[in-house]
Amino acid sequence: MNLTFREAILTFKRAPLLSVLSVTTIAFSLFVLGLFGLVVINLQDALHNVEERVEVVAYLLPGAPIEATAQALKDIEAFPEVQSATYVSEDDALARARAELVELRDVMQELERNPLPASIEVKLKPGFRDTDHVAAVAERMRGFGFVDDVRFGRDWVEKLDRLRGLAAAVGIVVGAAFAVVAIIIIGTTIRMAVLQRSREIAIMRLVGATDGFIRLPFLLQGAIKGLLGGMVAVGLSFAAFLLINRYLLQSAFFTQEQAVAIIAFGALIGLLGSTISVGRHLKRV
Amino acid sequence: MIKFTNVFKAFPKGGLALKDVSFHVAKGEFAFLTGHSGAGKSTVMKLIYAEERPTSGEVRVSGYNVNEMRPREVPRLRRKLGIVFQDFRLLEDRTAEENVAFALEVTGARSSTIAARVMRVLTQVGLAAKAQAYPRELSGGEQQRVAIARALVNEPTVLLADEPTGNLDERATRGVFQLLRDINASGTAVVMATHDLDLVRQAPYRVIELQEGALVYDSAVDEARDQAAAP
Ligand SMILES: Nc1ncnc2c1ncn2[C@@H]1O[C@H](COP(=O)(O)OP(=O)(O)O)[C@@H](O)[C@H]1O
Ligand SMILES: [Mg+2]
Numbered sequence: 001m002n003l004t005f006r007e008a009i010l011t012f013k014r015a016p017l018l019s020v021l022s023v024t025t026i027a028f029s030l031f032v033l034g035l036f037g038l039v040v041i042n043l044q045d046a047l048h049n050v051e052e053r054v055e056v057v058a059y060l061l062p063g064a065p066i067e068a069t070a071q072a073l074k075d076i077e078a079f080p081e082v083q084s085a086t087y088v089s090e091d092d093a094l095a096r097a098r099a100e101l102v103e104l105r106d107v108m109q110e111l112e113r114n115p116l117p118a119s120i121e122v123k124l125k126p127g128f129r130d131t132d133h134v135a136a137v138a139e140r141m142r143g144f145g146f147v148d149d150v151r152f153g154r155d156w157v158e159k160l161d162r163l164r165g166l167a168a169a170v171g172i173v174v175g176a177a178f179a180v181v182a183i184i185i186i187g188t189t190i191r192m193a194v195l196q197r198s199r200e201i202a203i204m205r206l207v208g209a210t211d212g213f214i215r216l217p218f219l220l221q222g223a224i225k226g227l228l229g230g231m232v233a234v235g236l237s238f239a240a241f242l243l244i245n246r247y248l249l250q251s252a253f254f255t256q257e258q259a260v261a262i263i264a265f266g267a268l269i270g271l272l273g274s275t276i277s278v279g280r281h282l283k284r285v
Numbered sequence: 286m287i288k289f290t291n292v293f294k295a296f297p298k299g300g301l302a303l304k305d306v307s308f309h310v311a312k313g314e315f316a317f318l319t320g321h322s323g324a325g326k327s328t329v330m331k332l333i334y335a336e337e338r339p340t341s342g343e344v345r346v347s348g349y350n351v352n353e354m355r356p357r358e359v360p361r362l363r364r365k366l367g368i369v370f371q372d373f374r375l376l377e378d379r380t381a382e383e384n385v386a387f388a389l390e391v392t393g394a395r396s397s398t399i400a401a402r403v404m405r406v407l408t409q410v411g412l413a414a415k416a417q418a419y420p421r422e423l424s425g426g427e428q429q430r431v432a433i434a435r436a437l438v439n440e441p442t443v444l445l446a447d448e449p450t451g452n453l454d455e456r457a458t459r460g461v462f463q464l465l466r467d468i469n470a471s472g473t474a475v476v477m478a479t480h481d482l483d484l485v486r487q488a489p490y491r492v493i494e495l496q497e498g499a500l501v502y503d504s505a506v507d508e509a510r511d512q513a514a515a516p
Contacts, residue, residue: 199376200376202374203374203376203387204391205360205363206363206368207387207388207391207392207435207439208360208361208363208366208388208391208392209360209391209392210357210360211356211357211360213393214391
């Protein structure tokens with residue numbers, strides 16, 4: 001184990017330029033990935049805020065019986081998708097309209113009769129704030145006899161859905177592309193390291209070193225490079241985040257777990273690249 | 286210990302390197318493998334340390350059947366062998382001591398025992414004083430002694446030496462040859478490939494001669510037959 005580690009470290013000493021180059025390229029790939037990740041998590045935050053406002057409103061027929069309405073409110077609250085259901089009476093609606101529509105206050109003062117219907121406003125639990133669930137809840141609410149109409153802004157709920165899908169898809173594609181690039185780069189550096197050490201490897205074989213033993217320093221070396229690349233990438237992302245916050249807009253950074261995941265992902269990429277490469281090239285030595 | 290039975294070896298891009306070769310080297314024996322360049326000596330060596338597999342026939346080495354050996358058994362066989370080449374094959378960026386220790390480290394020897402074992406073999410080959418020297422600071426004969434020390438450090442039952450004196454002057458040749466004889470005297474079998482016939486005549490050892498891949502003379506067989514034929 002001691003020797004394995006020493007051998008892995010030795011490669012950095014023997015080919016410092018190559019090592020720095022490979023760490024830098026991995027760091028850069030992961031940095032671009034990190035920037036994209038920042039965009040995604042900030043978009044996600046924004047989406048979350050919008051989502052919170054997703055609600056289904058059922059307008060009630062005038063003169064809906066109070067007991068039936070109260071019972072309906074309980075029933076609706078019991079739907080698995082529903083977070084809260086609030087009854088808004090005709091008077092509440094008018095008061096709200098007066099408060100929100102200041103310009104029309106005078107007009108409203110002069111009304112003889114309240115034109116606004118009572119309604120039930122329903123908020124959905126997180127995870128149910130998409131088209132299908134919203135539509136399903138709306139459909140069920142239509143079933144109550146005293147409900148006149150149900151509205152839920154189908155259009156922008158659908159747009160929100162599509163935007164989220166697109167963000168995830170682009171994230172996955174870009175992420176995979178950069179991961180592949182990083183794997184190829186690591187593979188190339190391992191290939192060079194294997195060729196550079198071919199004499200040593202041949203001697204190791206002659207004196208009876210197992211393939212696993214010969215392979216280990218290369219795998220370790222790949223993982224270390226990936227790990228370093230990941231750390232540099234998180235550092236660069238943090239610098240970018242600071243700059244953006246200072247000059248552009250208030251945004252969120254990765255959580256500690258996400259940062260650790262990026263670094264672990266770097267190590268995984270390094271390990272994967274070196275595993276693929278070392279097996280192929282050791283055979284030729 | 287080492288047994289070849291009707292061994293043929295053909296290389297993909299070459300002709301037949303070995304044709305119907307059969308011989309047996311016993312435990313503790315010293316055997317010369319002679320023949321001109323290209324006769325097939327190195328091929329015999331490669332078959333013994335399982336670098337190559339026979340095309341047909343059977344190769345057995347200290348309990349292993351090289352024909353049907355699995356890849357992961359090869360390292361186990363090699364730990365029972367010591368191998369020395371004409372070109373020494375030392376690592377230039379390591380001292381004599383480190384080159385020898387390398388063979389122990391890569392086989393997972395306990396690190397607490399390595400230094401003592403390395404010094405013991407370096408003393409055995411007469412190079413204890415140059416343990417800290419790098420290969421470029423050593424003469425050819427000294428470099429070959431380091432290689433021999435590396436081959437011995439795993440306490441092999443057989444030492445394979447492929448033209449070990451091929452790059453050495455006469456004095457160094459005599460020294461290295463004497464060292465191999467001493468090693469054999471202490472119980473290790475030695476198979477030495479050489480085309481140096483003076484060396485072969487100096488010692489009363491077994492001689493196996495190859496010619497264009499065929500075994501044309503084996504002193505163990507032919508002398509026994511000659512004696513049987515004598516009145
Ligand atoms: N890997 C190989 N591929 C093709 N031909 C080979 C290979 N190794 C050896 N040979 C051929 O096998 C024959 C014997 O070679 P070798 O065993 O090296 O002879 P020696 O060691 O006695 O000089 C030669 O004709 C050589 O060209
Ligand atoms: Mg040869």
